Amino acid sequence: MPELEARELECFLVLGEELHFGRTAERLYLSQSRVSQLLRSLESRIGARLVERTSRRVRLTPLGASLRDELAPAYTALLDVVEAARARARGVDGVLRIGFVGSLDEDLTGLVRAFERDHPGCEVRTVEVPLADPFGQIRDGDVDAAIVLAPVREPGLVPGPAFSEAPLSLAVPARHPLADRPSVPAEELAGHPLIRIAGPAPRYWRDVQSPTATPGGRAIPSGPAAGTIQEALAMVAAGRGAMPLCVPTARRHVRGDVVFVPLTGLPDSALTLVWHRDRATARVRAFARAVAGAVQHEAPDAPVQGAGAVRG
Structure with a gap:
């Protein structure tokens, strides 16, 4: 339904209730001249007078009264459908x-x-x-x-x-042999224990975050298990193992006793x-x-x- 037609119908129904152009204009936040214009437009579409207006009163014609009685329930049902849709949209609250x-x-x-x-x-x-x-x-x-x-x-x-998605870095103690390297290939992890992630995280997930073997199949020694990133970094600082972390996470956990060296050869996190x-x-x-x-x-x-x- 075009917006103008909907406005005409709304104006007609309110006028049919109020039977007063001034009160209708107030309810719809319109001028009285705009109410008259909308009514004339609707009457033009229908092809007959719907309202009789004198200096003393406003009343509906028989056709206008019939249209009001048939239109009001349908218009109310339409508003209910729209309001129900709005309520469903407001479900994101x-x-x-x-x-x-x-x-x-x-x-x-x-x-x-x-x-x-x-x-x-x-x-x-x-x-x-x-x-x-x-x-x-x-x-x-x-x-x-x-x-x-x-x-x-x-x-x-x-x-x-x-x-x-982000590349990995390797957290090592500040005095670790790898701390001054520009990068560390994943194959070299076979010579250094890694901090593991404690359960109940599933095994497949823990092995991705802290691998147990290099891409070439060499076993990586296991260090102690940590339950949080802070625990893991404390263990790294204490020299108990290294820990792979993505570069953004490493940047958010900079500390003086741990160095993060780019780790190559493993998929990005x-x-x-x-x-x-x-x-x-x-x-x-x-x-x-x-x-x-x-x-x-x-x-x-x-x-x-x-x-x-x-x-x-």
Whole structure:
């Protein structure tokens, strides 16, 4: 229905209730002349008078009264349909709990702020999840979704597209033999123990984040297991092992007793948004769409900052 026709019908129905051009104009926030213009336009479309107006009163013609009686229920039903759609759209409100491991960088924080601007009725609360259990709070319903490191092959959990792909660095003690190297090939990890990630994180996921063998199949010695990034870095600083971390994470954890050296020969790390298949609410789906939109706008060939060793 064209907008003008809808306005004409609305004006006619209100006038049919009020039977007064002044009160009709007030209800519709229009001038009386505009009310008269809309009424004349509708009468022209129909081809007959709908309202009789004298200096003393306003009344509907028989045709006008019949049109009002037939039109009012249909018009009310149409408004109800529109309002129901608006209510469904407003389903993206309330609190959305998003888990994350370690810390949120500026891009992810910006994504959260943009999402809240686009959905003013929704508040995003970020919740840190442990490195050793990235999926537990999603399964338990403590968070609605979580931003975790890929890969994700968990029954019942739905991963979104990968994003924030970044090369790896190797965290080593400041006085480690590799600390002054421009880069470290992955094959050399066979000579240095790595800090492992504690359970209950699944084995396949832990082995990707802290590999047990080089790309060539050589075994990598195991160091102690850590439950958080801070625990892992404390172990690195104490000389108990090295730890692969993506370059952005390394930049957010600069400290004087740990050096981050570029690590080559392993796939880039990547993040993904994960949620439970049975708890995909309107809020979760909307946030997943926002993440997917951000992924599409990422520049695939943009250089990654911080390719050299990061020192405290």
